[in-house]
Each structure stands twice: as C-alpha cells, then as structure tokens.
Amino acid sequence: MNGTVVQIREEFLKKANLTKEEYERLTKWAEEDFEGFWDYFAKKEISWFEPYKKVLDDSNAPFFKFFEGGKLNMCYNCVDRHVTTRKKNRAAIIWESEQGETRILTYRELQYQINKFANVLKTLGVKKGDVVIIYMPMIPELPIAMLACTKIGAIHSVVFAGMSSVALKERIMDSKSSIVLTADGGFRGGKTIPLKENVDKAIEKLKFVKYVVVVRHADRDVPMKTLRDFWWQDLMSDPDYAKPYCEPEPMDSEDPLFIIYTSGSTAKPKGVVHTTAGYLLWRILTARWVFDLKEEDTFWSTANIGWISGHSYTLYGPLSIGSTTFIYEGTPLYPTPAQWWYLVDKYKINVMYTAPTAIRALMRRGEEWLKKYDLSSLRLLTTGGERLNEAAWLWYWEHVGGKRCPVIDAYGQTETAGHMISSLPIVPQKPGSVGIAVPGIFPDIVDENGNIIKEPNKTGYLVLKKPWPSMVRTLWQDDEGYKHYYWDKFNGKYYYTGDLAYKDKDGYFWMEGRADDVVNVSAHRIGCAExxxxxxxCQFVAEAAVVGRPNDITGEEVFAFVVLKDGVDKTHHDEIVRKLRELVRDKVSPIAKPSEIVFVDALPKTRSGKVVRRILKAIASGKSIEQDISTLEDTLVIEKVKKAVEDRTSDIVGG
Structure with a gap:
C-alpha cells in the first residue's frame, strides 16, 4: 500500500469550483436527503420545457427512472441556450487535424450547422426514436451529427472509426439503424482509414439500411451508390434539405439519448442505453466538480468520441456549461512524440484529460519532447478509463504539470456514463488511487456474500449502493441481460461494477482490476493490477500485463508480459527479470512473484486502449484464441507476442 501523498497548492484551492467544506456539506446532504439533493441540482442546472413530476421512481427496480415527466432537449441545453447569452460568439469547438487543418465553431455557428443537418436528417425520414449510426473520424461533422440527432429526438449510436467492418455490421444489425453517417476516410498516425469502404462491406446484405451520408474529408475517390449514398456537403448546401432553423424536440427525461456499445473485451458487444435528463445533469456536475471547468477554459479531452469518455467529456461535458472543447484528429506520437505538447502550447489548453495508456506511451519516449513547448497554460491534469499506476502519475505531474497542476484520476464505466469516484481537486493526492466518492454517489467494497468490508486495504467487489441519474437504464433490446450483468450478483441489492478494489484508512479507493483479472495462487486471490x-x-519498464497460467501444484501461477522502455539493453535479460521478481516480492507478496516474464514490444489492446488479458492468457497457456480480434488496435501484435513466448520457452529448454 503506497504512502506517497502530494498536496494541492493553495493557489489552486482558492479558485476551485468545489471546496473541501462544500464537498462535505454536499455529501452529507445526499446521504440525508437523497431526492432533495438531486432535485435541487436538476432545477438549478437544466433548462426545462416542462417540469418533472417525480425525482426518483424506484417502483420497478432495477429499472430506475429520474425526473419522470420532465421535458427538455439535450441540444438546447448544450448549444441553443448559450446562443441567447454573451457566449454566442465564444468558441464552442476548436478542431485541428494531423495535417494541420483547423476550424473553429462558435456557439452561434455550431447551432447553425446543427439546425441544417437536423433538417437534412428529417428530410431523409429520420424521426424521433429512430437510431442513427455514426461512423466518423474526429472531425467537426461528428459532434454536429450527434447534436443534430439530439435536436430532433433521434437516438445516436457512435461507432469508433477504428472499428472493422465486421464490428460495424454487428452494431448496425443490433440497432436496426436505417441510416449510417460516415466519411470518405480518416487519418490516424499518418495512415488513412477507408471508412466508406468499411461501411459498404458492413451493409452489403443489410436491406434495411436506406441511406449513407458521406463527409468529404480525406479527398479519396470512393464508390457511391445511386439513391443510397449522398455527400454531406451536397446535402448541406441544398436549401430544400438543409433549412437553417430547427425547433428542438421536447424529450421526456427518460427518453433514450444514445446507445453505446462496449468495446469488445466481452464476446459480444452490449448496447448500453443512456437517457436524456440524468445524463445531462451528471455531465454538468462532473465537469464542474471533477474537472473544475470554468466557462473561460479551453478543455482538451483526448478521448475519442467513439467511447463513453468522448461522449461525456470531449463533447457534452464542456458544452453543457458553455466552455470550449478542443478536438484533435490524430495520435499522441505522430508526427513526433511532441505533437500533444505543441497543441497545448498553440491553443493554451487549461485542463487536459487523457488515458493512462497515452501517458505511459509518452513517458516511454522521454521528457525532451516536452521541453520544446510552453505548457504553463495548464492548470489541471486529469485521467481516467483505466488504472493509472504511481510511476505514470508522478511523471504526468512532474513533467507535464510542472509539479503545480493537480492530477485528477477518476473511476467510471460506459455504464455509469461519468465519474463515480475521483481524486477531486480539493483533497491531498495519492498517486495510484482513484480518490473518493463524488457527491451523490455511494460506492463501497463488499465480499462474496455482499457484506460490506470495513477492514482497510482489504480487496473486494466494488459496488454502488444507490442509483444515480446517469446510470445505464438497460441494454438495447435486452432487459434480462441488464439485470443479469449488473444486478443479479448481489440479488438486486447493489449495482455490481465487476471491478475489484479496496479502501484505505482515509477512505480513498484503489482499483485492483476486473473481478476476473485475478490470479489464484495456492488459494490466494491476487489482483493482476497490483x-x-x-x-x-521499475525504471526500465513502460508497461506490464499479468495473467494466470494453469499450474498443477498451485492452481495458477503468475505470467507477466513486460514492455521495456526505449533504449533499455535487453541483453541483460536475466538481471532485469531478477529485479522485477524482487519488486513484486517486496511490493505485493512472495506468492505473487511471476513464474515467467516475457519481454514484448507491445500488448494486444482494444482501440480504447485496454489490454485484452484473455488473449494473453490464451497465449501464456498455449491455447487457441477464440474471441473476435477485429476490435484490436493492431492484430499483428498477437503473432509477435506468441513468437516472444515461443522464443523464451526455447531459451529455457535450450538452457
């Protein structure tokens, strides 16, 4: 249990949106008057067309409803209401591509573009409640399309533009969408992604898909099918299709806002359904409390909009409070590992949100890339989506934030649609911990029988004891699956996150990975993340992934895949292995020492940056890989990892 504590500077605390005293007041309020707490913020933060009649309806648990009977519109709250204020000429979206192309949309211009495309959708027959599939790169047309859907009451389902045609087809079939929005291509790491061709393959035999709208972006010559395929630019320049005014559709609080499919670490993607009012409210509150966002800030969430972090914090979060969001089409390492720091300097980014995977990748390249640019505009650094280890935390804090910016780690899921636990910018920071509960959220740690674990530092299941407004309402067309995955584990008493964690003596939460990401060595359950x-x-290590491999004596043994930092001499293999085993022995337990350590150049990851341990477990155990690998960032990594394991085995046998 690490004891490192980093204090937040007094200068930051004086200007923070949330104080320690206010946090304690809000937390107590939510405990004592749960509905009154949510009622106050819903009335204060949301612009309603009609007031709601009930704060919480739990009569059909676990199908909870919040702010029932209220009428509102997401686009109105994120864009239209700002246009009636002094914010109308403020930049809503600043965009740049890998090629250096730039575009700025003020709130007024964004509203104009949304209205036009909303009317295009209407002309193509899209109605309230219809599902629209969006398969686009990180270009301005992506948020325009999403907000246009919300304006007319259509349900958007964004599919990450790095997904294969097979994965795209699966999502189109599940949602039964009759329209797909895409682009001729996208750019990522210097490569062009053939998006239109992927769409053509995906819908080749899907007769229910009527229209494909294509943005000219990559200047590629792509096939266009007559009467089915239309260029975005042609439709938007047609006065009969793209009328400049569109009345926002009044939506019920519980009307579906979007479907988002889980990233593929499970065998079949689940269509997570989020609704309107509760999702909006939690965007506003977490933007203010977790990210400490102010209206005048330029905020950069590097999360791709295809994932929940991108929905929540690249788009809806900053716009919901009238801030400016920066959107970049590109990767952190292209054309050089200095690209992100160049952009921070160029646009004077104030708050930055990224994933631990990106931090570790940049950390691996060294600090010299940061020294070329002025990062003094940054005042807060945030991260989420996966566990941020202490070494990466400290590097981010020291080299990116100059030891003056707090580093906010946070915990949330696709299903929670926002951060539940966060190292809020009001309390001392503990590198490696995701912090404390956000006001209004009630997490705890329980054992296998659902009993709350009161003993500090004892690992158990992370659960949420009360519902919250932005929670998943169901799975698309699968109510039984929703109950099974999230509520059956503890007989409906708690929401089951599927994650392992523990609380320290100060009430800080520490994530230990997924519940199935454990190694059982001689009846000792050890979290892979630990x-x-x-x-x-270790100073030589950039990344590591641990799995359990069958062992006749201990049940399982620890098998570790390790990515070394650039420049580390691999000829000292045995010396590094010995050092790593000693570290695990000292920091975790002698039982946790890896029986085998294999050095690899990269780990198999989903496009959201999560290591797919099931693939590594199969490789370590010498079994065939049975799951779909089309959602991986790079499928070639699998063969390279296999070869590394085979070569290591040969060395051992030969020795």
Whole structure:
C-alpha cells in the first residue's frame, strides 16, 4: 500500500469550483436527503420545457427512472441556450487535424450547422426514436451529427472509426439503424482509414439500411451508390434539405439519448442505453466538480468520441456549461512524440484529460519532447478509463504539470456514463488511487456474500449502493441481460461494477482490476493490477500485463508480459527479470512473484486502449484464441507476442 501523498497548492484551492467544506456539506446532504439533493441540482442546472413530476421512481427496480415527466432537449441545453447569452460568439469547438487543418465553431455557428443537418436528417425520414449510426473520424461533422440527432429526438449510436467492418455490421444489425453517417476516410498516425469502404462491406446484405451520408474529408475517390449514398456537403448546401432553423424536440427525461456499445473485451458487444435528463445533469456536475471547468477554459479531452469518455467529456461535458472543447484528429506520437505538447502550447489548453495508456506511451519516449513547448497554460491534469499506476502519475505531474497542476484520476464505466469516484481537486493526492466518492454517489467494497468490508486495504467487489441519474437504464433490446450483468450478483441489492478494489484508512479507493483479472495462487486471490503496478515501478519498464497460467501444484501461477522502455539493453535479460521478481516480492507478496516474464514490444489492446488479458492468457497457456480480434488496435501484435513466448520457452529448454 503506497504512502506517497502530494498536496494541492493553495493557489489552486482558492479558485476551485468545489471546496473541501462544500464537498462535505454536499455529501452529507445526499446521504440525508437523497431526492432533495438531486432535485435541487436538476432545477438549478437544466433548462426545462416542462417540469418533472417525480425525482426518483424506484417502483420497478432495477429499472430506475429520474425526473419522470420532465421535458427538455439535450441540444438546447448544450448549444441553443448559450446562443441567447454573451457566449454566442465564444468558441464552442476548436478542431485541428494531423495535417494541420483547423476550424473553429462558435456557439452561434455550431447551432447553425446543427439546425441544417437536423433538417437534412428529417428530410431523409429520420424521426424521433429512430437510431442513427455514426461512423466518423474526429472531425467537426461528428459532434454536429450527434447534436443534430439530439435536436430532433433521434437516438445516436457512435461507432469508433477504428472499428472493422465486421464490428460495424454487428452494431448496425443490433440497432436496426436505417441510416449510417460516415466519411470518405480518416487519418490516424499518418495512415488513412477507408471508412466508406468499411461501411459498404458492413451493409452489403443489410436491406434495411436506406441511406449513407458521406463527409468529404480525406479527398479519396470512393464508390457511391445511386439513391443510397449522398455527400454531406451536397446535402448541406441544398436549401430544400438543409433549412437553417430547427425547433428542438421536447424529450421526456427518460427518453433514450444514445446507445453505446462496449468495446469488445466481452464476446459480444452490449448496447448500453443512456437517457436524456440524468445524463445531462451528471455531465454538468462532473465537469464542474471533477474537472473544475470554468466557462473561460479551453478543455482538451483526448478521448475519442467513439467511447463513453468522448461522449461525456470531449463533447457534452464542456458544452453543457458553455466552455470550449478542443478536438484533435490524430495520435499522441505522430508526427513526433511532441505533437500533444505543441497543441497545448498553440491553443493554451487549461485542463487536459487523457488515458493512462497515452501517458505511459509518452513517458516511454522521454521528457525532451516536452521541453520544446510552453505548457504553463495548464492548470489541471486529469485521467481516467483505466488504472493509472504511481510511476505514470508522478511523471504526468512532474513533467507535464510542472509539479503545480493537480492530477485528477477518476473511476467510471460506459455504464455509469461519468465519474463515480475521483481524486477531486480539493483533497491531498495519492498517486495510484482513484480518490473518493463524488457527491451523490455511494460506492463501497463488499465480499462474496455482499457484506460490506470495513477492514482497510482489504480487496473486494466494488459496488454502488444507490442509483444515480446517469446510470445505464438497460441494454438495447435486452432487459434480462441488464439485470443479469449488473444486478443479479448481489440479488438486486447493489449495482455490481465487476471491478475489484479496496479502501484505505482515509477512505480513498484503489482499483485492483476486473473481478476476473485475478490470479489464484495456492488459494490466494491476487489482483493482476497490483502485480502490474509493482512491475511498472521499475525504471526500465513502460508497461506490464499479468495473467494466470494453469499450474498443477498451485492452481495458477503468475505470467507477466513486460514492455521495456526505449533504449533499455535487453541483453541483460536475466538481471532485469531478477529485479522485477524482487519488486513484486517486496511490493505485493512472495506468492505473487511471476513464474515467467516475457519481454514484448507491445500488448494486444482494444482501440480504447485496454489490454485484452484473455488473449494473453490464451497465449501464456498455449491455447487457441477464440474471441473476435477485429476490435484490436493492431492484430499483428498477437503473432509477435506468441513468437516472444515461443522464443523464451526455447531459451529455457535450450538452457
């Protein structure tokens, strides 16, 4: 249990949106008057067309409803209401591509573009409640399309533009969408992604898809099918299609806002359904409390809009409070590892949100890339989506934030649609911990029988004891699946996150990975994340992934895949292995020492940056890989990892 504590500077605390005293007041209020707490903020923060009649309806739990009977519109709250204020000429979206192309949309211009495309959708027959699939790169047309859907009451389902045609087809079939919005291509790491061709393959035999709207972006010559395929630019320049005014559709609080499919670490993607009012409210509150966002800030969430973090914090979060969001089409390492720091300097980014995977990748390249640019505009650094180990936390804080910016780690899921736990910018920071509960959220740690674990530092299941406004309402066309995955584990008493965690004596939460991401060695359940944290604390290690491999004596043994930092001499293999085993022994337990450590150049990850341990477990165990690998960032990594394991085995046998 690490004891490092970093204090937040007094200068930051004086200007923070949330104070320690206010946090304690809000937390107590939510405990004592749960409905009154949510009622106050819903009335204060949301512009309603009609007031709601009931704060919480739990009569059909676990199908909870919030702010029932209220009427509102997401686009109106994120864009239209700002246009009636002094914010109308403020930049809503600043965009740049890998090629250096730039575009700025003020709130007024954004509203104009949304209205036009909303009317295009209407002309193509899209109605309230219809599902629209969006398969686009990170270009301005993506948020325009999403907000246009919300304006007319259509349900958007964004599919990450790196997904294969197979994965896209699966999502189109599940949602039964009759329209797909895409682009001729996208850019990522210097490569062009053939998006239109992927769409053509995906819908080749899907007769229910009537229209494909294509943005000219990559200047590619792509096939266009007559009467089915239309250029975005042609439709938007047609006065009969793209009328400049569109009345926002009044939506019920519980009307579906979007479907988002989980990233593919499960065998079949689940269509998570989020609704309107509760999702909007939690965007506003977490933007203010977790990200400390102010209206005058320029906020950069590097999360792709295809994932929940991108929905929530690249788009809806900053716009809901009238801030400016920066959107970049590109990767952190192209054309050089200095690209992100160049952009921070150029646009004077104030608050930055990114994933631990990106931090570790940049950390691996060294600090010299940061020294070329002025990062003094940054005042807060945030991260989420996966566990941020202590070494990466400290690097982010020291080299990116200059030891003056707090580093906010946070915990949330696709299903929670926002951060539940966060190292809020009001309390001392503990590198490696995701912090404390956000006001209004009630997490705890329980054992296998659902009993709350009161003992500090004891690992158990992370659960949420009360519903919250932005929670998943169901799975698309699968109410039984919703109950099974999230509520059956503890007989409906708690929302089951599927994650392992523990609380320290100060009430800080520490994530230990997924409940199935454990190694059972001689009846000792050891979280993979804990071992990985020990391995990455080594100065030579950039990343590590741990799985359990069958062992006749102990049940399972620890098998570690390790990515070394650039420049590390691999000829000292045995010396590094010995050092790593000692670190695990000292930081975790002698039982947790890896039986095998294999050095690899990269780990198999989903396009959202999560390591797919099931693939590594199969490779370590010598089994065939049975799951769909089309959602991986790079499928070639699998063969390279296999070869590394085979070569290591040959070395051992030969020795």
């Amino acid at each position: 071992i990985e944290s020990a391995l990455t604390s």
